[in-house]
Amino acid sequence: MDLNSLTIHALSEKLSKKEVSSVEATKAYLERIGAVDDKIKAFLIVTADEALKQAEEADKRRAQNNNITPLTGVPISVKDIFCTKGIRTTCASKILAGFVPPYDSTVVARLKDAGAVILGKNNMDEFAMGSSTENSAFQKTANPWALDRVPGGSSGGSAASVAALECAASVGTDTGGSIRQPAALCGVVGFKPTYGRVSRFGMIAFASSLDQAGPFTRDTIDSAIMLKAMAGFDPRDSTSIDAPVPDYLSEIEKGVAGLKIGIPKEYFIEGMDAEVEASVREALKILEKEGAVLVPVSLPHTEYAVAVYYLVATAEASSNLARFDGVKYGLRVNESGNLLDMYKKTRDSGFGGEVKRRIMLGTYSLSAGYYDAYYKKASEVRTLIKNDFETAFKACDIIATPTTPTPAFRFGEKVADPLTMYLSDIFTISCNLAGIPGVSIPCGFTKENLPIGLQILGRPLDETTVLRAARAYERAAGCTLQAPAL
């Protein structure tokens, strides 16, 4: 088996047995990127020199038996939304072209501390706004399973890089489904932790009350390994939760016997893809066979989730993106020497269409005279959606749904119709509004060989049970790594 198709835990075992070095693994991944990324375009920047240096360090660390973690020497990639010290960070936007942060985001710093090797930065929708990665200012990422289709978004580059075996794992962010949706569309595991579980420091903000970082991996055990390294209180993020991080691996094989799985009727809707529905229902049967009890639950305010999301997220974004003004860093277009003109021209040429659309939506919903009807009302409904989950979790331990209503769509298919595009996040958005953890795991393929995702949601801070259930399915369904032919 190729080095670059191993899971983290398999590679880690080989590294600890000295069957292979981190430098060898890193070279294997760099070669793979060199061979396939022209087709996939998952990377905005590949930092080969730095990666090899980190690999050498990791090998030394392992040789000296110095603070070894399962990630020590494992090559991964990160979404270009995470600030990386000394490495260009653009958020796939022209407005940040050439921006080199003087600091690492907490997520990157923790992964580096664990000994992970960072191969490069992944493509994404500009400022994480999108569901197809088509909104990147620089390139389109292809779905490794069907090169004429999108990988999902906004963390499309991360999902595609894991699916295309260009890295052992990747890190993305999820504001309304931006980890789970591309994970489903690319056939990998994508985990969004509880809001506040992973520090947002150094992660370029889209919607601060919703953004959360999480891993893309080949299986759920890898997901647990990555999460353990990333999670935990950070004094630099006031919204990070000061709670102990459990050892996710110690519980992960416990199975689902007796676990109550809530099936929300609002998530099996008309118009959803028949193959997707069939696969998900089949997955639920497998979980039932494993001893889980399926209970019908209701999340009655689900129908408002998309509207609430596009009011709250755009409002926060309109403010978060105000700092990109041409004054301090990044792009500046200054032809007339007039301040207002500089602002307008910089932001007009620096931001793409979708980003501008969302800034305008958000500015509108916060405006005097509209605030109460839009932003404030949306915040109130958000509380109702959160309450829906609290109520549901009284009757069940986890909730299972499809991740997306359809498998991967073709390039350009939804670009012209933003509303249709927004609906591809219909099953993932509520989880962010409620701040709860959720995972998408592969649960089969369509006849056209497009991956399908099963979503499992859990109680706040109960990543352990979510992972346990996901692992139970993965094990029972006999999921082994499926790699696309490239």
Place this chain on the structure above:
Amino acid sequence: MKYETVIGLEVHAQLLTESKLFCACSTKFGSGPNTQVCPVCLGLPGVLPVLNGKSVEFAVKMALAVNCSVNAKSVFARKNYFYPDLPKGYQISQYTEPLAERGYLDIDTNGGKRIGITRIHMEEDAGKLLHGEGPEDSGSSFVDLNRAGVPLIEIVSEPDMRSADEAQAYLKSLRDIIVYLEICSGNMEEGSFRCDANVSIRPVGAEKLGTKAELKNMNSFKFVKEAIEYEVERQIDVVESGGKVVQETRLFDSAKGITASMRSKEEAHDYRYFPDPDLLPLVVSDDLIEGQRKTLPELPEAKRTRFIKDYSIPAYDAGVLTASRDLANYYEEVVKATNEPKVSSNWVMGELLRLLKEDARDVRDCAVTPASIAGLIEMIKNGGISGKMAKEVFEAMYKTGKTPQEIVKSTGMAQISNEDELSRIIDDVITRNPDNFARYKAGRVQLFGFFVGETMKATKGQANPQVINKLLKEKLDK
């Protein structure tokens, strides 16, 4: 028609914390441009604010000092607008749920008045723009972000003031308090204590408030008064000549002594306030509030009243002596040692403050200790030196930091009160001036002064005048 003036003030005070409101950068004033900045206060991508706990304590202290109720929960909000001195494109402030509300402050104009305080909230300061001061390009503007993120409190009053004098009295009183609390330098020129005024007029007896103008750019107490007085006249002129006051922001031009329109209501920003999702609601515990309450010092007003009552000194003296906590403490130490409140006040308020003022120094940096002043007062009282000599001794004390005893000893300035010694000197003076002695005896009693003067001359001014008077009377009139 008679008009009534209605004034409300919005005061911004920079808190004297070591570090900024949401990062660890220093708040020191006067460093080189952009030397006290970090990714957080520069608004770099992805960084997050973390609240400085000390600033909350300071703000709570002020809230308690002006009788506000501190809210158990308050919320930081973003005030969104574009300006190059605002690195994030929004200012973190508080809006619908401020730190503290419903306070008041008593001022003592026209027999005393209570001014309501609507709210006190916390916010971060913006940076500074320098126009055309670049080394190469005088046509450019430059941004200095050292001040960006320095903690401020904004104290908003009710529209309770009815004259520029009342506004000035309120502002002074507020400044005295904030300086007493040692949470703000109170320096208006440096901008660490800033004031905007909302000014309107209405016919006397009318209930409805008139349309207000917001006055800005008044960086001294004098300018606040001048600006308001000008603005009131202007608004009366507008109304009297059939016009309408428009809601607008006006800048005070101190050189011309006028206010001029900066922007109208239509041009006013829509700040699109909303709760800052990067910060949790600020929860202030009862423990914190009570802890701060315990550290509250005696405030200026209370101290003034106590000085008048306990020391029987005039209200004017009490006012001057309580202008700062250090001065008041100094004075009280002198009184403790002398038990002479009025004499002590004369020396501290008169001589000491005069010299300090000449040198623009603070009582804190003064070389003369309260014990030394007390010693000087004691020497005058027991005749050790004359009042006139005492002033010279005091100046020497001020310059050298020595005690009055040391100075008197080293300069030989001690007063001669010894009657035998003075008696011999006077006899000598009389012997040397037989003519004048004869004329005095013949009835020219005005010549008494001549003999006093001669005696003083003979003692180089060190004779105790009372003793001279007594002895001369005895000798001349016998």
